[in-house]
Amino acid sequence: MPKDFLQGARDHYDCVVIGSGLAGLTAANTLARSGQSVLLLEQHYKLGGMATWFKRPGGHIFDISLHGFPFGMVKSCRRYWTREIADSIVQLKNIRFDNPMFSLTTTFNRDDFTRLLVEQFAIPAATVRAFFDTARGMNFFDDQSTTVGQLFERFFPGRQDVIRLLMEPITYANGSTLEDPAISYGIVFSNFMSKGVFTFEGGTDRLIKLMHAELLRSGVDVRIKCDVEKILVREGRVTGVRVNGREISARSVVSNSNVKTTIFHLVGKEHFDRTFCQDAEAVRLNNSSCQVYMALKPGEELDEGLGDLLFSSTAPLFRTDLLLSRNVTSRTFSFYYPRTRPGSNRSLIVSSTNARYQDWADLSAEEYEASKQDLVETTLDALAKYVPDIRAKLDHAEASTPLTFRHYTKHMEGASFGTKFEGLAVSRAIPQQIGGLYHAGSVGIIMSGWLGAMNYGVIVANDVDSWLMKTGSPQTSPTATVL
Numbered sequence: 303m304p305k306d307f308l309q310g311a312r313d314h315y316d317c318v319v320i321g322s323g324l325a326g327l328t329a330a331n332t333l334a335r336s337g338q339s340v341l342l343l344e345q346h347y348k349l350g351g352m353a354t355w356f357k358r359p360g361g362h363i364f365d366i367s368l369h370g371f372p373f374g375m376v377k378s379c380r381r382y383w384t385r386e387i388a389d390s391i392v393q394l395k396n397i398r399f400d401n402p403m404f405s406l407t408t409t410f411n412r413d414d415f416t417r418l419l420v421e422q423f424a425i426p427a428a429t430v431r432a433f434f435d436t437a438r439g440m441n442f443f444d445d446q447s448t449t450v451g452q453l454f455e456r457f458f459p460g461r462q463d464v465i466r467l468l469m470e471p472i473t474y475a476n477g478s479t480l481e482d483p484a485i486s487y488g489i490v491f492s493n494f495m496s497k498g499v500f501t502f503e504g505g506t507d508r509l510i511k512l513m514h515a516e517l518l519r520s521g522v523d524v525r526i527k528c529d530v531e532k533i534l535v536r537e538g539r540v541t542g543v544r545v546n547g548r549e550i551s552a553r554s555v556v557s558n559s560n561v562k563t564t565i566f567h568l569v570g571k572e573h574f575d576r577t578f579c580q581d582a583e584a585v586r587l588n589n590s591s592c593q594v595y596m597a598l599k600p601g602e603e604l605d606e607g608l609g610d611l612l613f614s615s616t617a618p619l620f621r622t623d624l625l626l627s628r629n630v631t632s633r634t635f636s637f638y639y640p641r642t643r644p645g646s647n648r649s650l651i652v653s654s655t656n657a658r659y660q661d662w663a664d665l666s667a668e669e670y671e672a673s674k675q676d677l678v679e680t681t682l683d684a685l686a687k688y689v690p691d692i693r694a695k696l697d698h699a700e701a702s703t704p705l706t707f708r709h710y711t712k713h714m715e716g717a718s719f720g721t722k723f724e725g726l727a728v729s730r731a732i733p734q735q736i737g738g739l740y741h742a743g744s745v746g747i748i749m750s751g752w753l754g755a756m757n758y759g760v761i762v763a764n765d766v767d768s769w770l771m772k773t774g775s776p777q778t779s780p781t782a783t784v785l
């Protein structure tokens with residue numbers, strides 16, 4: 303008999319949350335804390351979505367998306383999670399850039415960037431100040447027609463080197479391009495510039511373990527290996543979900559699945575009006591990623607002078623299409639020293655590159671394996687510039703591709719950061735189409751990344767809470783049925 307992962311689950315909840323990415327986890331926790339009954343359903347065998355890790359023989363633990371997030375995480379974790387989680391957030395002090403235009407190390411905050419722009423790039427201090435103030439002053443309701451490229455041209459005309467310094471990390475952080483609205487850049491850049499780049503001490507496994515414990519304390523019914531097949535809708539209102547062959551009713555549903563998957567696969571376009579479907583169809587997915595995970599032999603050390611994050615590139619100019627190309631010229635190396643997981647003697651390196659799903663999707667099994675191996679070897683070659691004896695120190699290396707991300711999270715085309723900017727308006731408009739149905743998860747650059755996803759979970763949880771209050775007292779009957 304296959305295991306019943308829904309054993310003991312009730313037939314009805316105030317809210318079902320589909321997916322345990324950081325938005326889904328935070329929405330579930332916030333709703334349960336405000337007294338709603340919540341069922342959290344995750345199709346994978348572990349919680350976290352893209353905020354994940356994996357283990358390999360020899361005691362190696364690789365983090366997938368723990369490269370850096372803004373200081374705002376401390377406040378969000380303290381408010382919506384626990385003090386222990388918030389107190390485990392620590393700064394990464396050495397962020398490095400190495401490319402044909404410049405090599406430098408920075409703490410990646412406003413003071414240090416101002417120093418660099420004035421002293422090393424010879425930009426007048428008043429221009430730097432005006433740029434930072436403009437970026438900081440942007441909000442979601444601003445003019446959305448100005449592009450990132452135009453914003454840079456206004457302050458730093460013709461300065462490709464400055465654009466590279468300001469843009470390259472943000473492109474890695476959320477896939478944004480020079481053609482995206484300036485607002486998306488301004489908000490994310492300013493978030494980082496407030497205090498620098500931060501990480502979670504103890505690794506993603508510890509974070510998700512602490513979150514899981516808190517969800518249980520808050521009263522969330524947490525279920526893994528529960529793949530939601532359908533969101534049930536009747537007469538313009540959500541009524542529940544079908545999962546693992548069972549129907550569970552709910553007064554509200556929050557989908558943390560990709561917004562396009564939610565609309566077109568989990569619900570079905572017949573439940574939405576035509577204009578909404580056209581808008582949703584037009585939403586562009588964000589790019590995906592390739593990574594190479596490298597573990598050093600136990601006890602082997604990395605020189606901390608390598609920094610925590612290294613944006614390395616051999617491309618003469620910064621161009622978004624070059625960042626996505628199969629012919630990789632740019633890599634972000636994350637160096638994980640033993641202090642990442644205090645008490646361990648392990649040093650690991652993860653190399654990340656933005657990538658296109660289409661470049662990997664149609665390869666034969668042999669070509670796919672050969673391409674992955676090639677990615678590992680070329681990455682080791684590139685890394686040898688910084689860690690000359692890397693091959694001698696290496697214990698384990700392997701690669702992931704856009705297909706890997708799609709496999710584990712079910713994101714269309716393995717999108718690392720959900721959708722482009724226009725996805726946010728579509729995500730926000732879902733409840734006007736179907737009463738009680740919400741989406742929370744990576745959309746539109748601002749609402750992606752660890753901080754964006756988590757905060758979006760809170761915003762949506764508050765919307766759901768209002769909906770539940772407005773639409774009457776919770777049904778608690780354990781015998782409530784669907785449809």
Ligand SMILES: Cc1cc2nc3c(=O)[nH]c(=O)nc-3n(C[C@H](O)[C@H](O)[C@H](O)COP(=O)(O)OP(=O)(O)OC[C@H]3O[C@@H](n4cnc5c(N)ncnc54)[C@H](O)[C@@H]3O)c2cc1C
Pocket residue numbers: 320321322323324325326343344345346349350351352353366367368369370371475528529530531558559560591593654707710711712713717718719720742743744745750751752753755756
């Ligand atoms: C390689 C890489 C590096 C990154 N680096 C950083 C970084 O350094 N800093 C940063 O801030 N962000 C980073 N990110 C982005 C960040 O990890 C994500 O934006 C964020 O974690 C996404 O959270 P989310 O809530 O949108 O959900 P996701 O993480 O996308 O999770 C969605 C969840 O829904 C589940 N699901 C989907 N469909 C169903 C279904 N039908 N039934 C049940 N469950 C379902 C999936 O299994 C998954 O668990 C990185 C991402 C990648 C891929």
